[in-house]
Amino acid sequence: MKLAVVGGGSTYTPELIDGFARLRDTLPIEELVLVDPAADRLELVGGLARRIFAKQDHAGKITTTTDIDAGVADADAVLLQLRVGGQAARNQDETWPLECGCVGQETTGAGGLAKALRTVPVVLDIAERVRRANPDAWIIDFTNPVGIVTRALLQAGHKAVGLCNVAIGFQRKFARLLDVTPSEVHLDHVGLNHLTWELGVRLGGPDGENVLPKLLAEHGDAIADDLHMPRQIVDRLGVVPSYYLRYFYSHDEVVRELGTKPSRAAEVAAMEKELLAMYGDPTLDEKPELLAKRGGAFYSEAAVDLAASLLGNGGSPVQVVNTYNNGTLPFLPDDAVIEVQARVGHDGATPLAVSALDPLYAGLIANVTAYEDLALEAALRGGRDRVFKALLAHPLVGQYAYAEGLTDRLIAHNREHLSWA
Template sequence: MSEKQGLKIAIIGSGSTYTPELIDGFIRLRETLPVRQFMFMDIDDRKRTIVGELCIRMLREEKMDSEAILTADLDEAVRDADYVIIQIRVGKLPARILDETIPPKYGLLGQETTGIGGFMKAQRTIPVMCHIADRVRELAPEAFIINFTNPSGIITEAVMKHGFKRIIGLCNVPINMTASVREQIPDGELTMDYVGLNHLSWIYHIEQDGRDITEEAIRQGVKSERMNNIPPSDLDREITAVAGAVYSPYLEYFYDREHKKKHNLDSGKCRGEECMEIEEQLLALYSEKTLCRKPELLNKRGGHRYSEVAVNLVHDLYNNTGNVNIVNVRNGDTLDFLEPDDVIEVACAIDRDGAHPLPLRKIDNTHIKTMMETVKEYERQTVNAGLTGDRTAALRAMVVHPLMGDYTTSQKCLDEMLSANQAYLPQYKF
C-alpha cells in the first residue's frame, strides 16, 4: 500500500454500537492516518445498516472522502485490508445474559469476561476468531488484526496458538487506569509501571519527578477510575493497601466477590439486560437521519476511550512511531515467571512490525505474581478447551480459577452452560 492510495480498514462486528466511537477516532487523526476505504462488516443486517449509515454521515459531515462499504461478506471485508479491527459478540447480548444468569444458580459469579461467564464467552468466540484469522492470512497476509473482542487476552492468545501471529489485543482499561492516576497526581513528571493480564492488572510502581511515590500514593488513596459496567465498592482504599498497587476495576470481582455476587442478585437485571436496553436506545438515536456525531448516551456503556486506544494503535503501527501503548502481546522473555507463549498486558513500543514489550522494573510484589500465575493457568486451559473442545481442559480451567474452584459446582454449571450454548460450540461433541 502506498501513502497515495491510503489504507483499507476492515471493521468486523461493525454493527456494534461502539463503532461510531471508533470512527470518531479516525476522524480525529485523519491528517496522519489516511483511510482510503472503510469496510463495515457484520452478519446482523439491521445493526450493520443503522450503525454503518450513522458512520457514513459522520464521515461526510467531517468531509472525509473515504469510501465506506457495508457488507455481510467476511472475505470482501478483509481482502487486501491493511488493518482488521475485530469487535464481535458471538451469540449477541442474549448469550451474554446466559453467561450472567446461569452461574448464580450455582452460587457462582455471572460476569462476561471473568469466571465461568468469561470462560463460556471465550468458548463461543475462539472458533469464530480462528476462522476470521484464517481468512485474513489468506486474503490479507500483511494485515494486522486489532482485537477488541473480549475476553481480549484469552482470544488473542487463542488466535496466536492457532498459528496467526500478526494480532494485537486491546482493552480500554489500561489507558483509563493510567489517566485516572495522572488526574489524582497532577503535578510533576509522572511515570508508571503497569503489568498484568487482560482485566487482571496493576500499576505497581509510580514515580514523580524521578522519586518513588508508590507507597505515598497508596496511603493517599490513589485508585483506578470507576467503570460504568462494574458495580462500585467502598473497599477500594483498603484493597489497594493490601494489594500494594493500584488495581484494575475488574479485580474487584476477585477482591470483593461476595459483594459483587449480592449486587448481581439484588439488582433485578443483569448487566447484559441493561446493555440490551441501552443498545436499543442507541440504535433508535443512530436511526435519526439528522444525527452526524456519536451521542452522549454511548458513554453509559463500558467503552470509554475506546477510539483513542484503537486508533492510536493503528496510527502508531502505520506511522512507525515507536510510541508506547499498553496492549496484549506474547510474553516472550518479558516476565520470567510466565511461559513465552503466554499473552500478557504490558507497555509496548509500537512500530510497523508490531508491538514490542518494554523492559519492566523488577516485580517484587509476590501477590501480583501469584495471582497472575494462577489466572494465567486458567487462561491456558481455557484456550486449550476453546481450540479443541476438551471438557477435561474446561474443568481444569474452572478448578484453578479463584472465582470457581469447586469441582462439583463447576461441572454442573459447565454442563448447563455448554447445553445452553450448543449452537455456538462446534469444537465440542454433544
C-alpha cells in the same frame, strides 16, 4: 490505507468512528469497511458513521458489508470487536454462574470461559480469511476475553496484537487528577487482560517520578469509588488494581450484589435499543452522550494509536497491549499472553522489562495463566472434561462441586455455539 472492522454493526462503533475522524493525521484512513452479519444494525451504524466523517470533513470512504471475505480484502489492518451470541449470550454468561454461587461476568470466571469457547473458533476462522486476503495485514483484537483470543491468534501464526481500554482509561483519569496531559502519564501496568495492577504512575516517561503515592493520598477516595472497592484495600495494596480485581478480592460480596439486580447485559440491551433508534435519525452526525454509558471509553484513541504504530504511520512508541510474554514475567511460559507496556512498531509489540513482582500479584497471574492454558485447549479441542478442568483451575471456581455444576450449565446454555456438544 484501508481498515476493516469486523463487528462493525456494534453500538460501540460510533466511538471508533469519532476517533478515526478526530485523529485523521495520526491514522489517515482512505477506506473503512464495517463488516457485520446483522444487516439492519449495520446500515444504521454505517449511516451514522458516514455522517460523522462528513461533519468532521474526513475524506475517507465508509462502506458496509455482511461478507467477511469482501470486507477484509486488501485491508492493511482488521479490528475485531465481535460478540458471538450477542447480548442474549452475554446475559446467560452473567446469570447461570450465580446459580452455583460463583461470579457471573462475561470475561472472567465461568462466564468468561463460555465466551472464550464460543469466540475462539469464530475468530480463528476470520483470521484465516484475513491471511488469505492479505498475509501482511495486522489483526487488532478487542474481542473479549482478549488474552485468550489473542493467544489463540498468535499460536496460529497470525500477525495480531490484543487491545483493552483499561489502561488508557486509567491514564486519562490520572492525567485529570494530576492536571497534566495524558501523554505525560506513563503507567507501570502489569498483569493479564482484566487482571492488572498499576504499580506506578510516572510523569514524563518510564523512568519519570512515581507519583502514585501522591495520587492515593490526595485522591484515594475517588479512585476507590471508581473501582467499587473499599479505600482501605487500595491503601493496603499501595497500588491501583483494575476494576476486574473486585471479582477476586470481594467475590462473595459481588455474588450477593449481582443476585439483587438485573444483569449488565440486560442494561446494555436496553441501552442498545435506544442507541440504535438514535443512530437511525438522519440528523444525528456525532456520537450521542448515551454512548459513554455503553462502555469502551477511549477505545477509539487506543485503537488509532496502535494501528498507526503497527502500520508505520507514527503512533506512540510505547503502549499497553496484549502480546507474548517472551520472558518478561519469568514465572510464566514464553507463549503466555500478558498485558504490559510494550514498544510497538511495524514489526509488532515487544514488552518492556518489568521489575520482580510481589508474590501477591505473581501468584494470581500464574494461577489465571494456567486456567487460560486449559481454557484455550477447551476452545480449540472441545470436550466436557476439558471444560471441567478449566473451571476447576480458575480461582473464582476452584471447587469440584462448583466445577461440575458450572460445566453442565455452560454446555446446556451454549450448545448451539459448540460444535462438539
